[in-house]
Amino acid sequence: MTERQAGATPDNPQEDQFDAVWGNPRGWRALTIVNHTTIGLRFMITGLVFFLIGGLLAMLIRTQLALPGQEVVGPDLYNQAFTMHGTLMMFLFAVPMMEGLAVYLIPKMIGARDLVFPRLSSLGYWCYLFGGIILCSSLFLDLAPKAGWFMYTPLSSAAHTPGAHSDFWLLGITFVEISAVSAGVELVVSILRSRAPGMALNRMPIYGWYILVMAMMIVVGFPPLILGSILLELERAAGMPFFDPSRGGDPVLWQHLFWLFGHPEVYIIFLPAAGIVSTLLPVFCGRPLVGYRWVVLGVISTGFISFGLWVHHMFTVGIPQLAQAFFSAASMLVAIPTAVQVFSWLATLWLGKPRYSLPMLWLVGFLLVFVCGGLTGVMLALVPFDWQVHDTHFVVAHMHYVLVGGMFFPLMAGLYYWMPHFSGRMPSERLGRWGFWLFFAGFNITFLIMHWTGLLGMPRRIYTYETGLGWDLPNLISSVGSFIMAIGVATLLLDFVLHFRFGRRAAQNPWQADTLEWATSLPPSPYNFASLPRIEDRHPLWTRPDLPQSIARGEHSLATADHGRRETWGTDALTGRPSEIIHLPGNSLLPFIAALCIGVVCISLLAKGYWIALIATVASIGVLLRWSWENGAHPAAAPDARTQPGDLPLHSRTCDGPGRWGMGVTLLANGSLYLSMLFGWFYLWTVAPGGMTGEARLQHWPLLLGIGLLSAAVLWLRRCLKRLRAGDDAQLAGNLTAVTGLGLAQSALLLWALLDAGLAPRASAHDALLMFAVIYLLVHCVLGCALLALQSWRVRLGLVNAECPYEPFVVAPLWQYNLGVLASGYVALLLFPLSWSAS
Template structure:
C-alpha cells in the first residue's frame, strides 16, 4: 500500500509538472497579451461569442421589422429606414452570424476531435477572426451612421449602383462583406489542411468523427463557393467608385451578371450553413441514442453528394428573370435532386434513434425541434423547386418563411443543441434543465407561430419588401400573430442566454465525459486546457471513448506521443492524409501580434477607400505588404519558428525538413479558392459576351500582341528557371540554386514591367466598355500574382543565403512552386480566352 501510494504521488507530481510545462508553452499571454493569442480554443470561442453578439443585433432588427408589420398602415419606421433594417437584418444573419459562428465551433472542436493540440495555421485563424470582427464592425457602423445600404442583403444591381444607391452605404456593405469573406476562406483553408494532415496516429479517414467529415465538406464548399461573391463585390465597387462598366447595359454590361455571381455563392451558402449543423446532429444523436450512427458510410457519401449538387442550383433563385426553358427544367430537377442526400441523412438519424435507447436530455430536445422544423422547410423547398409554383410565390413572404424554416430550423436549433452539449467542456459545469426547457418551448412555439403564418401571407400575395399595407387585404390578423410569435421567440432566446450566463456560476460540476460520448474531445480536461492533450493519443476505433473509457486518464499520464516539451516549441504530429499514420512533427508558431497588426492594416485600407482618401490607401497597402512579408519571414526554418539546428536529429522529421508539409497543402488549397475567383471572372466574360444586349468586341485588339507574347515568354522562362533551381537546391548545389532564384526573380520582374507598360499604354476604356473593364481586371489579376511570385522568390533567395533554405530544408521553396505554375497557367489561359478567341471571332489580326 505504501509503495502504491508513493507511485501514485510520484505520478501525480509528474503529471502536474507536465501540465505546467505545457501551459507555459501553449498558454496565452496575460492581460492585453491575450489579443496576440493564436490558440484554436481561444480563437474559436471568440468567433462563437462575437457571432452570438451579431445575432442579437440581427434579432433586434428583426423585432423592429415585425413591430412595423404587426398592424396595417403603421409609420413607426419610414420606408427608407425599413429598407435599411431589411438589408441589415439579412446581412447580419447570413454573413456575420450563421457561417462565422459555425466556423468558430469547428475551430474549437476539430483539433480536439482528431486528437491534436491546435489547427495547423494558428496565425491564419487569428487573422481570420480579426478580419471577421473588423469587417462586421465596418458593416454595422453604416447603420450607426444612418447611411446603411437599402438595396436588400443580396444587393441586386442596378438598385445597388451609384445612381440608385448614392452615398457610401453600399460601399460599406461591399468592402465590409469582402473583409468577412476573406475570413471565411482563411477558415476554410485552415480546416481542410488540418483535418487532412494532423489527425491522431491511426485515425484513418474511415475512423474520422462524422463531424469532421461534415466540416471537411463545408470547408471545401467555402473555398469554391465564396470567391464568386468576392469577385462580384470587387466589380460592383469598381463600378461605383471608378465608373468601370460591368453591370450597366449601356456600356455592354448586364445587371443579371451580379445575380449569377451572388447566387453562385448564395446557394452553396445554404448548405455551407446546413452541413455543420447537420454534423452537430450526427454527433449528438448517437450519443443520446447510446449506439453508433447508422449508415456512417452512406452519410459520408451524402455529405460529398450534397457538396457537388449544391453548386448546380444557383439559378433556382432566378426563375423569374427570363431564363430559357431548358435551363429552367435543368435547375428545377437539380433543386429536387438535392433532397436525396438530405433524405439519406434524415433516415440515418431516424434509424439511429429507432434502434437506440434514447435519453431525452436538454441537447436532444433541441435536436428533436430541428427534425420537425427542418423537415417542414424541406417540403416547402421541394415546392419552390417547381417552376410554376415558384413564379407565383417568388419574392413573397412564402419564400421568407421557407428560408427561415430551412436556415433557422436547419442551423439555429442544432447550434443551440451543440452549445448545450459542449458547454461543460468550456465551463466544467452543467446547464439548468428547467431554464433550458423553458427556453426551448418558448423559442419553438414562437418560431412556428411567426413563420408558419408567413406562408399564408405569402400565398395571399404579401411581398417580402413592403414596409406597410392597407387594412382589409386578409393579412392583418396573420401579421399580428406573426409579430406576437416573434416576441415570444425573442423571449425564448433571452431565457437561453440567461441560462448560459448563470450556469458558469451556479451550474452543477460536470463529471468527466458527462454525456457518455464517444469522441476524443471528451478525453481532455474540463474546463479544457490550452494544449488539449497532455500526450497525443493513438486511435484504433471510430468510437475511442466507448472502446476505452479510461483513455483520457492515460493521455493525461503522458503514455502517448509528444508528452514532453522540446525546445520550448509548440509541436503536433503530422499524419498521412488517408491512413492517419504519423509521418512528421509540425512545429507551430506561438502567440503573435502579426495577425492583429495585419488585420488592422487591411481595415485601415478599407476605411481609406470608404473615405476616398486614396493617398492613405496607398500607404495602407505598403503597411499591409510590410506585415504580410514579416509574417512570412518568421516562418519555416527561421530560428523564431524552429529553434533546432539542421544537424540535430528529429524522428519523425520536422515538417520544415520534408518535401510535403502543411505549407504546400495550404498553398494548393488557397490556389483552389483563387482559381475559383478566376473561373468566375471567365464566366463573367463569356456571360456578357453571349447574353449582354449591348456587348461589343472592338474592331482591333486593344493590347499589342508582340509585347504581350514577350511578357508570356518571360513568365514561362521564369517558371522554368525556378523549377530548375529547385532541382539544384535538392542536389545540394546552393550556388546554382542562388543563381536560379535570382534569374527567375529578374525574369518575373521584367514580365511585370511589361504588363505595367501594357496597362499604361493600351487604349482601354473600362469606364465606357464592359469588354475593356473585364480585360483590365484580368491584367491586374495577372500582375498581382506574377508580382507576388517574384517578391516571394526574392525572399527565398535571401533565406537561402542565411541557411533557412537548403538541401536539408527544401520545404519553403517547394511551397512557392505552385504559385509560379498557377500564374503561368492563368496567363496563357487568359491569352487564349481574352485575346485569341475575340480575334478569331471578329476575324481581325
C-alpha cells in the same frame, strides 16, 4: 514512429513545461493569442452579439408589420433594417458561428493540439471583428446598406443609391470574407494533414467530414462573391460599367455572381449544423451512426450539387425555360442526399436506446422544422410554382424554416452539448426547457403562418400594407410569435449566463461520447492533449474509456515540451500515418496589426481617401511579408530545432508540410475567383443583351513572349527544387534570383501591353473587365516574384538550405498557377474574341 514514453504524472513538471510553451497571456497581450480554443470561443461570442443586433432589427421589422398602415419606421429605415438583418444573420452570425465552433472542435476531435495555421485563425478573427464593427457602425450613421442583402444592381449602384450605403456592404462584407476564406483554408488543411496517428479517412469522426466539405465549399464558393463585390465597388467608385447595360455590361451578371456564392452559402451553414446532429444523435442513442459511408456520400454530393442550383434564385429573370429546368432538376436532386441523412438519423434512433436530454430536445425541434423547410424548398424548386411565390412571404417563411431549423436548432443542441467543454459545468434542465419551448412555439407561430401570408400575395420587403387584403391577421400572429421567440432567446441567454455560475461541475466525458474532444480536461488546456494517442477505430472513447487518463499521464506520443516548440503530428491525408512533426508558431501580434491595417484600407476606401488606402495597403503587405518571414528555419518559428534520434523530422525540414497544402487550397480559392472572372467575361460576350463592343487592343506578342518567359521560369524553378530535394543546394540563391528576374521581365511585358492598349475602362464593360483581368494577372506575377526574391534572400541568410528546404516548395505552386492563368487568360481574353467576331 517511436512513441516517446515519458512517465509523466499529473503533478510533475511536464505540465508546467506545456503551460510555459502553450499558455495564453493576459492583459493587452491577449491580443496576441493564436490558440484555436480561444479563437473559436471569440468567434462564437462575437457571433452571438451580432445575432442579437440582427434579432433586434427583426423585432423592428415585425413591429412595423404587425398592423396595416403602421408608421413605426419610414420606408428608408425599414429598408435599412431588413437589409442589415439579412446581412448580419448570414455573414456575421451564421457562417462565423459555425466556423468558430469548427475552429474550436476540429483539432480536439481529430486529436491535434491546434489548427495548422494558428496565426491565420487569429487574423481571421480580427478581420471578422473589425469588418463587423465597420458594417454595424453604418446603422448609427444612418448610412446602412438599403438595397436588400443581395444588393441587386442597378438599385445598389451609385446612380440609384448615392451615399456610402452600398459601399459599407461591399467593403465590409469583403473584409469579413477574408476571415471566412482563411478559416476555410485552415480547416481543410488541418483536417487533411494533422489528424491523430492512425486516424485514416474512414476513422475520422463524421463531424470532420461535414467540416471538410463545408470548408471546401467556402474555399470555392466565397470567391465569386468577393469578385462580384470588387467589381460592383469599382463600378460605384471608379465608374467601370460592369453591370450597366448601356455600356455593354449586364445587371444580371451580378445576380449570377451573387447566387453562385449565395446558394452554396445555405449549405455552408447547414452542413456543419447537420454535422452536429450526426455527432450528437449516436451519443444519445448509445450506438454508432447508421450508414457512416452513406452519410459521407450524402455530404459530398450535397457539397457538389449545391453549386448547381444558383439559378433557382433567378427563375423570374427570364432565362430560357430549359436552362431553368436544369437548375430546377438539380435543386430537387439535392433532396436525396438530405433525405439520406434524415433517414440515417431516424435509423440510428430506431436501433439505439435514446436518452432524453436538453440537446435531444433541440434535435427533435430541428428535425420537424428543418424537414418542413426542406419540403417547401422542393416546392420552390418547381419553376412554375416559384413564378408565383418568388419574393413573397412564402419564401421568407421557407428560408427561415431552413436556416433557423437547419442551423439555429442544431447549433443550440450543440452549444448545450459542448457547454461542459466551454465552462466545465453542466447545463441546467429546467430553464433550458423553458427556453426551448418558448423559442420553438414562437418560431412556429411566426413563420408557419407566414407561408399563408405569402400565398395571399404579400411580397417581401414592403414596409407597410393596407387593410382588406387578408394580410392583417396573419401578420399580427407573426408579430406576436416573434415576440415570444424573442423571450425565448432571452431565456436561453439567461440560462447560459446562469450556468457559468450555478451549473453542476461536469464529470469527465459527461455524455458518454465517443469522440476525442471529450478526452481533454474540462475546460481544456490550450494544448488539448498532453500526449497524442494512436487511433485504431471510429469511436476511440467507447473502445478505450481510459484514454483521457492515459493521455493526461503522457503515455502517448509527443509528450514533451522542453524544446519550447508547439508540436502536433503531420500525418498522411488518407491513412493517417505520421510523416512529420508540425511545429506551430507561438503567440504573435502580427495578425492583429495586419487586420488593423486592412481595416484602415477599408475605412479609407469608404471615406474615399485613396492615398491613405494606398499607404495602408502597402503597410498590410509589409506586415504579411514580415509574418511570412518568421517561418521555416527562422528562430521565431522553432527556437530549438533539435529532434531525438529516430524521431520524424520537423515539417520545416521536409519538402512537404502543411504550408504547401495551404498554398494549394488558397490557390483553389484564387482559381475560383479567376474562373468567376472568366465566367463574367464569357457571359458578357455571349448572353448580355448589349453584346460586347470593342476589340481587344492588347498586343499578342508581349503576352506570348511573357508566356514563354514564365514557362522557362517555371521549368527552371522545378529543376532547382528537384536538386534541392536531392540535397543539393549549390548556387540555389543565384538560381532563384535568376528565376525571379525572368518573372519580373514577364511582368514588365504585361504592364507594357496594358499601358499600350489604351483601354477605356469607363466607356465599356469590355475594356473595364479586360483591364481588371490583366491587372489580376499582373498582381499575381509580381507577388510570385516578391515571394521568390525573399526566398533567395533567405538562402543567402542560411534560413533555407539542404537541411531546411521547405519554403521554396511552398512558393513553387504559385508560379505554376501564374503560368496557368497567364496562358488560359491569353486564350480567353485575346484568342476567344477573335474567333467570336469571325463567326
